[in-house]
Amino acid sequence: MSTLDLCEKYFQTRDIYKLLDLQKDAQMNEIKKSYHKMSLLVHPDRVHESQKAEATTKFQVLSRIYQVLTDDTKRALYDKKGIIDREGDDDSDKDATFKGKVVKLDAFLDEWRKTFHPFLYHKSKYVGSVAERDAIKKAYLDGRGSIKYIIKNTPFLDANDGPRVHKVVCKMIQEKLIPPPSHFTGEPPQMRAKPNNAGEERNENPKAQ
Structure with missing residues (x-):
């Protein structure tokens, strides 16, 4: 073929x-x-x-x-x-x-x-590293705030990482490194995407855990 x-x-x-x-x-x-x-x-x-x-x-x-x-x-x-x-x-x-x-x-x-x-070569060194944080940041911006997009486009992440990714994203939002999801969607706070424990997205206002 x-x-x-x-x-x-x-x-x-x-x-x-x-x-x-x-x-x-x-x-x-x-x-x-x-x-x-x-x-x-x-x-x-x-x-x-x-x-x-x-x-x-x-x-x-x-x-x-x-x-x-x-x-x-x-x-x-x-x-x-x-x-x-x-x-x-x-x-x-x-x-x-x-x-x-x-x-x-x-x-x-x-x-x-x-x-x-x-x-x-070293997943244990990548998870939680600056490189992973940068990759999550890029995927967040490319995916217009979608947690699903971040998980799909960041090395080693899967659905079980949803809550951890959400915390990383919320911290970057608090530090003003990235805009909140409403910047992309124009939706009111109660409609913003937040991952549940399975890494899916649901409509809630994201707050740092």
């Missing part, structure tokens, strides 16, 4: 720009940032053992797309003809590309962790 077929199967699009939420004139720093975000969401280290096979395939697909968009020749070919070079390579399921070099998947994952998110 070709890379674009896999894009359609797993990401419901054959448009690699749309997949990474990019414009066609996206610059290298934008491509890297978007790739980092997307690959983090499907990284095999972040899913249950039963989901690792699919996550690994998705991760490989994103790697190939990143290779295309960061190579002027491959990108020009895709932009002009809508195809990706070297489709059907027999080793494509075993290899990935990192910094312009084809490497075995295990080695690629190792390099990815070191380059994009070294904290993936």
Whole structure:
């Protein structure tokens, strides 16, 4: 199955720009940032053992797309003809590309962790760190105050982290590092989103616990 077929199967699009939420004139720093975000969401280290096979395939697909968009020749070919070079390579399921070099998947994952998110090696050091707080802050702003969005887009978080994330968010609001949810929604206090113990959102005024 070709890379674009896999894009359609797993990401419901054959448009690699749309997949990474990019414009066609996206610059290298934008491509890297978007790739980092997307690959983090499907990284095999972040899913249950039963989901690792699919996550690994998705991760490989994103790697190939990143290779295309960061190579002027491959990108020009895709932009002009809508195809990706070297489709059907027999080793494509075993290899990935990192910094312009084809490497075995295990080695690629190792390099990815070191380059994009070294904290993936040390969850215990990441949780509660300044890096996690910064990631929560960014996700809060990107997600317009949504706790669900924060949990989905921050490393290591799941539904059980809802109450802890809520406390972190409320503290940042008190410190005026981020605006309250009403800044995004325009809703009155009694309608603002607050997570319950399952990490879901309900309509209450958020207060620091």
